[in-house]
Amino acid sequence: MAEARHFATIAIVGIPNSGKSTLLNALVGEKLAAVSQTPQTTRSKILGVVNRGSSQFAFMDTPGIHQPQHALNQRMLHHVEMALSEADILLWVVDADGFLGHGEKELAKRLKTATQPVYLVLNKIDLLSKGRLLTKIVEYKDLMEYREIIPVGAKMGQNLEPLWAILERDAPEGEWVHDAETFTDQTERAMATEFIREKVLRKTREEVPHGVAVVIRRWIETGHDDFPEDLAEDGAYLEVEIIVDRDNHRKILLGSGGAMIKDIRQSAQRELKKLLQRPVRLDLHIKVEEGWRDRPDKLDQMNL
Ligand SMILES: Nc1nc2c(ncn2[C@@H]2O[C@H](COP(=O)(O)OP(=O)(O)OP(=O)(O)O)[C@@H](O)[C@H]2O)c(=O)[nH]1
Ligand SMILES: [Mg+2]
Structure with a gap:
C-alpha cells in the first residue's frame, strides 16, 4: 500500500523585521520574498511550497504585524489574518537578538486565541550566545504555551533540519493541494x-x-x-x-x-x-x- 500523504498549511507570522521572509526563502531554497532591514518589507501574503517525502508544506509568508497607519497597512494586516485563519500550523518567528517588547506581547495575546498550535521560532541565533538564547526562551515561555520552541538562523540556514523534522512529524494526513512542480503563487x-x-x-x-x-x-x-x-x-x-x-x-x-x-x-x-x-x-x-x-x-x- 502506498504511504499516506501529508499536507500542512503553515503561516509564518511575527512582528516586522524578525526574519519571516528570510525563513521562507531558506525553507523553499529559492528567493521568493524580498528581504531588507526596513520593517514592513513584506506587504502581502507569499506562498512557498516544499515537498519532502510523503509531505507537502504550503508556507505563507506574511507582513509583520504593526499598528496600521494607512489603508495600505490595514490591507497588509488583512493578509496576516487570512493566513492565520487558513493555516494548520502557526510559526511565530521572533528576533532572538531583539528586545521582547510591546509588539510581541500583543501578538502573544492574539496567538493565544488561535485554535492552531503555535511553534515559536527563535531566529537570528548567529547573533547571540547559548546563555542569552536560554534567557530568551525563558522570557518567551512566560508569554504563552507553544507546541515547540525551535532556535534557527534563517539567514545562514542554521538549524533548519530540526524544524523540518518537527513539521514532518506534525503535518496532518491529507492529499497534496499543489502539484509537485509548483513552488510559489508569485508570478x-x-x-x-x-x-x-x-x-x-x-x-x-x-x-x-x-x-x-x-x-x-x-x-x-x-x-x-x-x-x-x-x-x-x-x-x-x-x-x-x-x-x-x-x-x-x-x-x-x-x-x-x-x-x-x-x-x-x-x-x-x-x-x-x-x-x-x-x-x-x-x-x-x-x-x-x-x-x-x-x-x-x-x-x-x-x-x-
Ligand atoms: N544575523 C541574522 N540576520 C537575519 C537572520 N534572518 C533574517 N535576518 C535579517 O533580518 C532583517 C529582516 O529580515 P526579513 O526576512 O526581511 O524580515 P521580515 O520578518 O520578513 O520583515 P517584514 O517583512 O518587514 O515583516 C534582514 O536584514 C535579514 O537579513 C538571521 O538568521 N541572522
Ligand atoms: Mg518579510
Missing part, C-alpha cells in the same frame, strides 16, 4: 516588482521606504517596436515606475546627480537577471503620488 512579474522595491529599501532610510511602491508599466520582449536594439534577443526590457509619497522623497531617490537611482537600477538589474535567467534592461522613472497609501484605487492597481 515572475510580482517577484520582479518586489525585488526592485527591495533594492530601494536597502538603499533608503526612515520614511522613504514606507512610502515607496513599484509598478511595472511595460514588460517588452524581442520583436516589439520599443525593444532596445542593443539588448540581446532573449532579453527583457522593463519600464518601471517607482512611486513615492512626497517630492522630497523623489529627490532622495534621485540622489546627487542621479547617483542613487543609478545605483538602484544597477543592483535591481543584476537581481532580475538572476531571477529571469536572461538579460534584463530596466528603465526606472520616479513618480510622486501624494497619499497613495490611503487610496483604495491605487492599492488595487498595485495588487495590494
Whole structure:
C-alpha cells in the first residue's frame, strides 16, 4: 500500500523585521520574498511550497504585524489574518537578538486565541550566545504555551533540519493541494516588482521606504517596436515606475546627480537577471503620488 500523504498549511507570522521572509526563502531554497532591514518589507501574503517525502508544506509568508497607519497597512494586516485563519500550523518567528517588547506581547495575546498550535521560532541565533538564547526562551515561555520552541538562523540556514523534522512529524494526513512542480503563487512579474522595491529599501532610510511602491508599466520582449536594439534577443526590457509619497522623497531617490537611482537600477538589474535567467534592461522613472497609501484605487492597481 502506498504511504499516506501529508499536507500542512503553515503561516509564518511575527512582528516586522524578525526574519519571516528570510525563513521562507531558506525553507523553499529559492528567493521568493524580498528581504531588507526596513520593517514592513513584506506587504502581502507569499506562498512557498516544499515537498519532502510523503509531505507537502504550503508556507505563507506574511507582513509583520504593526499598528496600521494607512489603508495600505490595514490591507497588509488583512493578509496576516487570512493566513492565520487558513493555516494548520502557526510559526511565530521572533528576533532572538531583539528586545521582547510591546509588539510581541500583543501578538502573544492574539496567538493565544488561535485554535492552531503555535511553534515559536527563535531566529537570528548567529547573533547571540547559548546563555542569552536560554534567557530568551525563558522570557518567551512566560508569554504563552507553544507546541515547540525551535532556535534557527534563517539567514545562514542554521538549524533548519530540526524544524523540518518537527513539521514532518506534525503535518496532518491529507492529499497534496499543489502539484509537485509548483513552488510559489508569485508570478515572475510580482517577484520582479518586489525585488526592485527591495533594492530601494536597502538603499533608503526612515520614511522613504514606507512610502515607496513599484509598478511595472511595460514588460517588452524581442520583436516589439520599443525593444532596445542593443539588448540581446532573449532579453527583457522593463519600464518601471517607482512611486513615492512626497517630492522630497523623489529627490532622495534621485540622489546627487542621479547617483542613487543609478545605483538602484544597477543592483535591481543584476537581481532580475538572476531571477529571469536572461538579460534584463530596466528603465526606472520616479513618480510622486501624494497619499497613495490611503487610496483604495491605487492599492488595487498595485495588487495590494
Ligand atoms: N544575523 C541574522 N540576520 C537575519 C537572520 N534572518 C533574517 N535576518 C535579517 O533580518 C532583517 C529582516 O529580515 P526579513 O526576512 O526581511 O524580515 P521580515 O520578518 O520578513 O520583515 P517584514 O517583512 O518587514 O515583516 C534582514 O536584514 C535579514 O537579513 C538571521 O538568521 N541572522
Ligand atoms: Mg518579510
